[in-house]
Amino acid sequence: MADIAIDNPGGVVLLMGNEAIARGAIEAGIGVAAAYPGSPTSEIIPTIAAVAGKRKIHVEWSSNEKVATEVAAAASLAGIRSFAVMKQNGLNVASDFIVNLNMTGIGSAGMVIFVADDPGGMTSSNEQDSREVAKWFDNPLLEAQNAQEAKEMVTWGFELSEKVNLPVFLRGVTRLCYTRGNVALGKLPSGGEKKAFFPEIWDMYNPAKSRFTAGPSQVAHKNLHEKLKKARALFEDSPFNSYAGPENPELLIISSGVCTSYSLEAIEELDVADRVGALKLGTVWPMPEKLIEKRLLSTQKVLFVEETDPFIERSVMEFAAGRLPEMGGLAFYGKRSGHLAPFNEQSADLVIAALADILNIPLAPRDPGYRKKAEEAMALVPARPINMCAGCPHRATFWAVKNAIARDGRNGFVCGDIGCYSMAFAAPGFYQARTMHAMGSGIGMANGFGSLGDYGFDQPVLAVSGDSTFYHAALPALVNGIYNQSNFTLLILDNSATAMTGFQPHPGTGMLATGAPAPIVDMEGLCRSLGAEVRVCDPFDLEETTDAILAMMQKKSGARVIIMRHICQLLKAKRKIPGECKMRVDDEKCLGDSCGCDQLCTRIFGCPGLMWDGAAKKAVIDEAICVGCGLCADICPAGAIIREEARP
C-alpha cells in the first residue's frame, strides 16, 4: 500500500509490520528475498517485489520454504545479503536445511530469516512457538515489539549475521505483522554494483575452515557454540533490551515482542509504575545472562509475559537454578503458575489480571451497571461462522464430492489439506474432509489409507490439494503413491492462485512474484508423465464433475488425478471479470417452509449470496454479495432459483 522505496530518511509513514520488515530488508541492501506464501507473512515478498526492478533485488515465490531458504543461503555464500521469510509451519519445512546451514555457517554476506508465529491461530492450524526452534538449533533470535523495531531489527540482523557467521532469526507474531504503526524511515543503500561470486574455501588439514559442506559434526558443532557465545556477548548491551522502572522493584516483568506493549499498558492502567519494573528482551536467544542476572538480583518476584510458550520463563528459571545461593528466594509467575496461559494471544487485559492477583490489588469491573446491560444485549448476537466466499469453486467441488461419495455408497472420504478448502472439514465444505494436518498431508495420508487393502480396507479414498499446495508438498506424495501403487484419487483444486494468503502466483500460473511472465509448470502434463490418469473438470458443471469423481473412485487400481479448474472468485473480482448471470428467486416457485428441502439452499448449500427471508419464509438473493456464478440454480429442487441473462 505504501511506497516502500521512498527515499526520505527520517520521514514518518504508517506501515504494516510486514511492510516495515520489507523496508528494513531493503534498507539493509538485500539482493535476494525468497519465501513461500504463508499468513501472517504473506505481504512481505509482494512489498519487496514491487520495487525489485528498481532496487535490483531478486525476489521469488519459491515452491516451498525449504527451497526458499536454500535460494537465500546460496546468495549469502556468493556475497549477497539475503532474506528468507516464512510462517511457523514453513519453518518446519525449512528446518532440515537450516539445522545443517548452522553447521557450515553462511558466506561473507548476512542472511536473515523472518519467521512469524500465530498465537491465537488466526491464520494457522497451530500455535507453534518458533523461539523453541532457535534454541533447539542454536540460532540467534531477535523478537520485535512493533513495526518500527521490526524494521530496525531486520537491518541490524544482517550485521549480526555477518559478525557471527550464522543465519539470524527475527521472530514476529500475527499481531506484529498485521498491526500498522508509525515508522521512521532510514537511509536506502546507494545500490552500488555488487558482483556475486562463490569463493572456493577448502583446507583438508583444517576441516573447520571448510565451509559449505558438512564437515565433522563435532568440530562444526563446537564452532557453532563459539558463535553463540559471541552472539550472547553482543546481546548483553544491545539497545533492543531495555529496562524501565524503580531500581529495586517489588515485581519485575520480563517480556518480549508485542507482550512488552501489553505489559507497559497494564502497569500504567493499574498505576503501579513505582512498584513494578519492566525488562524488555529484544535479543531473546541466546539470552543475555549478565543483564538478566543484574535484574533478577534487584527484585523478589518475577512475572513473565510472552507468547506463546513459557520460553523466556523456562530459560530464566534454568539460569536461576544455577545461582541458587543468591536466587533461591525468587518467586516466579507466568504460565507455570497459571497467571497467564501457554496458548492463545496475550493482551493488556490479561496482564492486568495477572498483575492484580500477584500484587493483591482488588479488581472491580469498571462500570458494573453498564456491563450488565452489555451482557444482556450479547444474547442477541449470533456467531458468524466462517464460510467459503460467494461463488467459490470449492463449494461446487465439495458439493460434487458429497454427491459422488453418497452415490458410491462405500463410506468414501476425503483427506483434507491446507488452503481455503481446509474449510471442507466443516459446514462450508459439507463436512467432507475427514483429516487436515500439514501442507501436502492429505495426499500423503491418502497414500497410507490406499495401501491398507491387505487388511480389508475397501473405502474409496479421495485426497484434495490446492494448486499451490500441489507444487509445495503434494508432488512427492503423488510420486510415492504411484510408485507404491496406493489406491486413491487426487483432486487438485486449481483456482489459479494461492488464494487463501492473497492470490500469490505459483509455478502453474505463468507469473513471477514481480508480475513478470514465467514458464508454466503444467500440472496436467506433469501428472500424466508420472503415469497418472488425468481428467480436467470445471466444478461448476456439477453433473459432469460428480460423474467424473464417481468413475475415478470406482477404479480398482492405478493413480487417478482430477484437476478441478475454475478461477478463484475473489481473483475474478480483482481482475474485473463479470459474473456469468444475474440470479433471482422466483417467489411462486420457492415453496419456502412447505418445500421438503428444509432450506437446502441457505442451511446446507450455504452460499453467502443466499438469504432466508424470515418474514416471507422464502429464500432471497443478497445482491450486495451474490456474484452470479449460477450454481445455486442447479441445487434448488423446486427450480425456484433462476439464472437470468448474462450481466453486461
Add this chain to the structure above:
Amino acid sequence: MADLSKEPFNLIVAGVGGQGNVLLSAFIGMALVREGFTASVSDTFGVSQRGGSVTSHIRISRGVACSSLVLEGQADVILGMEPVETLRALGEFGNRAVITIVNPRPMQPTGGVSYPDLDEVRQAIIKLSARTMFVNATEEALEMGDPIYTNVILLGALAGADVLPVGREAMVEVLKARFPGALYDVNLSAFKKGEELIRDAAGIFS
C-alpha cells in the same frame, strides 16, 4: 495540530470480512500519521475474507505507540459497518460515553444461523451508546452502482461526525494518494456522500 481529548483515543471499526474494513482502518491511520499523531491500527479477524467478523482497533496517541488492542470497555468511538457486529463490539469495548456510528444494513450469517430481529439490535445499540448515528452506507453504495463504496462513505461519515482528532482534509489527502484519476473522483463523491448522510443523521441520545 488537533488535540487529543483523551490519550490513548480508541476507535473500533467493526464489520464482516469483505466489507472493506481493513482498508478503511488503514486510511484512518494514514490520515492520523499525516497529522502528526502516533497511530496503531490492528485488525482482529477469524478468517476474514470469508464472512467472519473483523474488528479493527485504532489507537491514537502522542509519542509512544500503544499496544495493538483496545482494552475491554475502553472504546471512545465505534464505527459499525454492520448492526450485529456493532453490537458485538459494544459488548466488548462499549461504555457509557461511547459514540457509535452504524451502517444499519445487516449481513446475514451463513450456515443456517439466523439473524436476530433488526429492530431489537438497533434498540440495543442505542441503549449501549451515549449517542448513535445511523448511516445508510450500503444502500447509498448500491445506488452508486457498487457496494465497494460502503467503506469510503463511512469514512466520510466519520469525518463529518467530527469525533476524531483528525479532520476531512487529511482523509481526502489519503484518498488522493491512494486512488488515481477517475477512481479518486468517484471515491471523493462517496466520501462526500458520507459527510452528507451524517449531517442528516440527527444522532440518537440514550
